[in-house]
Amino acid sequence: MPLNLVGRLHRTVYITACPEDSQEDLLHLLLKRCGAIEAWDAVDGRLTVVFQSMNSVSNALTFHGLSFVDLSKKICVWKATDAPPAEAVQQLAIQGSSSTTEAAPAEAVSTEEEDARRAQRKERRAALQQILNSGAADIVDTSSPEGRRAKVIELCYRQLKALCVLTAAAVKDAKAELEEKKENLSRLQDLIRSQEAATKRQREGAVEPGEEAPARARPRV
Missing domain, CATH: 3.30.70.330 (RRM (RNA recognition motif) domain)
Structure with missing residues (x-):
């Protein structure tokens, strides 16, 4: 038909x-x-x-x-x-x-x-x-107010969904950046502690105050 x-x-x-x-x-x-x-x-x-x-x-x-x-x-x-x-x-x-x-030899096919x-x-x-x-x-038929309203709602939903995806990605990146900063701060603190310990050991190995160095032999006149 x-x-x-x-x-x-x-x-x-x-x-x-x-x-x-x-x-x-x-x-x-x-x-x-x-x-x-x-x-x-x-x-x-x-x-x-x-x-x-x-x-x-x-x-x-x-x-x-x-x-x-x-x-x-x-x-x-x-x-x-x-x-x-x-x-x-x-x-x-x-x-x-x-x-x-082609209608005549149709039997050949x-x-x-x-x-x-x-x-x-x-x-x-x-x-x-x-x-x-x-x-x-x-x-959606947009010729009627109901159709246009439904179309606007659909577009808003799509934009909201896209915004949620972008927000989730931004939060994920922010968390990764924060973890990286925490690791760097922890390494820096460990480095400061190791330097302080090394300085302390150097001070303990030096001559303590109040102790005199051994007297040298005086030359004869």
Whole structure:
């Protein structure tokens, strides 16, 4: 069933020239670089991506003209509200003609290999859809006061968590510095005690006051 794009076109982009087996990888990349994806579909070589935010569309357009997996081709990305570029029209035409010419000798293709590929693609799509659903659940609608308040609370919580981490690291460094100063002070005290003991031993080994040195023989006149 095709996607319902009513009210979504301003948040939708079309992508062509992406290898069929790499469409899920491209969606993962768009999800990380551009933002949350609300829905997607792939029909006749054209990938349709509906984002949660309009800001994601401008980021997705930066992928236009880049090579993805297949270095001999460049993907085409354009807004759903705009006319497709010339290279996209040409690619779609080639895709359509190749699909009709390949329909005749379909019996020559191993059905087991085709079924295995379809099963793998189905698993990848299910895993990707689960990721998209979990990401959509974490999105906060900031159009309402409650949504903005929830977003502010979330940001405050993140800042508080980061502050706690920085504070814990600062306390750890301060404790390490204090222990180092204590060790240096202890070494200095031991050095002072050893010097005082050495000075005391030198004084005890010297001539005690009141004792006279042995008299020398007087020379005869």
